[in-house]
Amino acid sequence: MASNFGFSISKPRVIDIDRNNLRKSNEILREMPELQSCIGCGSCTASCTAGNLTSYNFRKVHTLVRRGEYVGAYEEMNKCMLCGKCRLVCPRGINTRKVAMLIKRKLGDF
Amino acid sequence: MTEKRVAIIGGGVAGMQMAIHLKERGANPVIIEREPTLGGKVAGWYVLFPTFTPAEQVVAPLKQRIAELGIEVMLDTTVTAIAPTCVTLQHGQLLRCDAVALCSGSTLFDARIKEEYGYGIYDNVYTSADLEQMMREGEVRMANGERPERIAILHCVGSRDEKVCQRHCSKVCCVTGVKQAIELKRMMPQAEVFNFYMDIRMFGPGYEEMYREAQVAHNVHFVRGRISEASPLSEGRLQIKAEDTLTGRPLRMSVDMLVLLIGMRGNDDNLPLATSAGITLAENGFFHPRNHFLDNVESERKGIFMAGTCSSPKSIGETLCEATTAAERIINYLNRSNKA
Ligand code: SF4
Numbered sequence: 001m002a003s004n005f006g007f008s009i010s011k012p013r014v015i016d017i018d019r020n021n022l023r024k025s026n027e028i029l030r031e032m033p034e035l036q037s038c039i040g041c042g043s044c045t046a047s048c049t050a051g052n053l054t055s056y057n058f059r060k061v062h063t064l065v066r067r068g069e070y071v072g073a074y075e076e077m078n079k080c081m082l083c084g085k086c087r088l089v090c091p092r093g094i095n096t097r098k099v100a101m102l103i104k105r106k107l108g109d110f
Numbered sequence: 111m112t113e114k115r116v117a118i119i120g121g122g123v124a125g126m127q128m129a130i131h132l133k134e135r136g137a138n139p140v141i142i143e144r145e146p147t148l149g150g151k152v153a154g155w156y157v158l159f160p161t162f163t164p165a166e167q168v169v170a171p172l173k174q175r176i177a178e179l180g181i182e183v184m185l186d187t188t189v190t191a192i193a194p195t196c197v198t199l200q201h202g203q204l205l206r207c208d209a210v211a212l213c214s215g216s217t218l219f220d221a222r223i224k225e226e227y228g229y230g231i232y233d234n235v236y237t238s239a240d241l242e243q244m245m246r247e248g249e250v251r252m253a254n255g256e257r258p259e260r261i262a263i264l265h266c267v268g269s270r271d272e273k274v275c276q277r278h279c280s281k282v283c284c285v286t287g288v289k290q291a292i293e294l295k296r297m298m299p300q301a302e303v304f305n306f307y308m309d310i311r312m313f314g315p316g317y318e319e320m321y322r323e324a325q326v327a328h329n330v331h332f333v334r335g336r337i338s339e340a341s342p343l344s345e346g347r348l349q350i351k352a353e354d355t356l357t358g359r360p361l362r363m364s365v366d367m368l369v370l371l372i373g374m375r376g377n378d379d380n381l382p383l384a385t386s387a388g389i390t391l392a393e394n395g396f397f398h399p400r401n402h403f404l405d406n407v408e409s410e411r412k413g414i415f416m417a418g419t420c421s422s423p424k425s426i427g428e429t430l431c432e433a434t435t436a437a438e439r440i441i442n443y444l445n446r447s448n449k450a
């Protein structure tokens with residue numbers, strides 16, 4: 001314990017857009033350009049039953065995916081129950097439920 | 111040019127300011143107002159951002175000047191059609207004129223449409239306009255007569271929302287929300303006030319400073335997240351849900367009062383009026399000027415002018431400026447048509 005002075009090596013926290021490969025992210029946006037209009041208001045997460053019971057945060061996951069941060073996104077999206085509540089509240093009218101399905105389909109192999 | 115008649119549609123601050131300028135320059139304006147009094151929306155407000163000036167200090171001098179100048183005012187009168195030389199009044203009566211000015215303002219969004227916030231369903235959900243009314247009456251109270259101890263103010267209700275077909279930003283509600291938060295804290299320093307916002311738009315002189323004042327002097331809490339729904343708890347309290355997007359976690363809390371910052375939308379009769387005049391509306395249902403630069407108070411049709419919030423949400427200061435500019439343009443137009 002004392003020997004590592006409380007430091008340890010962990011994955012860098014930074015979202016490195018230079019290193020991240022945005023190909024998947026661009027593919028997702030090409031299929032559902034409406035996601036580009038997200039203003040990050042969090043209404044989807046606020047209304048999400050899964051998100052209120054678990055650490056799942058739909059807004060955060062789809063925002064991370066857009067930044068090219070795919071690791072763990074598929075597993076997170078699997079917590080979605082596809083209930084569609086988020087779609088009822090999105091002020092941009094995004095078909096958020098379809099976004100959840102699309103991300104799962106595109107990132108199944110990550 | 112004397113006695114050239116200008117029909118001004120709407121007797122809010124835009125219409126009054128314009129009428130005064132036209133009269134002082136020798137034209138003969140007539141204000142046509144659908145309500146029984148002059149003053150428009152501003153007359154229902156308590157104090158104005160960013161200086162906390164009583165609204166009455168803007169409305170009363172304008173009204174007084176209208177009376178002094180003997181400007182003709184038709185109250186309780188609706189306009190059903192317009193053309194550059196004639197407006198049609200409610201019973202088909204025609205009013206001849208030499209130019210027309212649209213100063214017809216906008217409509218406050220009906221908060222009942224956003225059912226998830228419970229306006230008109232649960233107690234203690236109010237609009238920003240209701241809050242102004244309570245402040246004019248000198249007291250902010252819950253339905254049971256008690257002082258609220260915790261108040262949430264929600265930004266963007268009926269604005270920036272595809273679900274209610276209002277895509278535009280209403281521009282002045284953010285600063286109104288900050289102003290109202292400060293007023294609430296001044297009236298009730300013990301109360302906690304939370305503003306829920308998606309973006310804070312502080313575009314005018316002194317506005318950002320007000321935002322800072324709300325934070326520093328009054329400890330107003332700003333939460334970046336839009337409330338998704340409100341539900342009733344016991345004793346008239348409400349539970350609200352949002353995502354605190356800056357921490358990435360869902361948030362819920364109970365409040366004694368929820369204030370909805372309702373936006374401005376285009377009047378329902380904008381379309382019939384525009385159609386009668388042969389002009390088009392902007393996509394958001396407001397009138398639009400011929401262009402946003404050198405002809406920003408003129409419609410697509412010569413002889414029809416506009417000022418104030420009928421062409422987009424704007425502040426009172428901006429509205430007054432436009433009314434003055436439009437009066438100047440109208441005088442030039444009347445002079446030109448005189449020579450022709
Ligand atoms: S569809 Fe998925 S993300 Fe949307 S509210 Fe339901 S569980 Fe949450």
Ligand code: SF4
Pocket residue numbers: 037038039040041042043044045059089090091092093094096
């Ligand atoms: S509700 Fe819509 S706009 Fe808001 S964060 Fe979710 S997807 Fe984006």
Ligand code: SF4
Pocket residue numbers: 265266267269270278279280281282283284285309310311371373
């Ligand atoms: S001014 Fe602020 S509260 Fe009003 S619509 Fe724009 S962002 Fe929303």
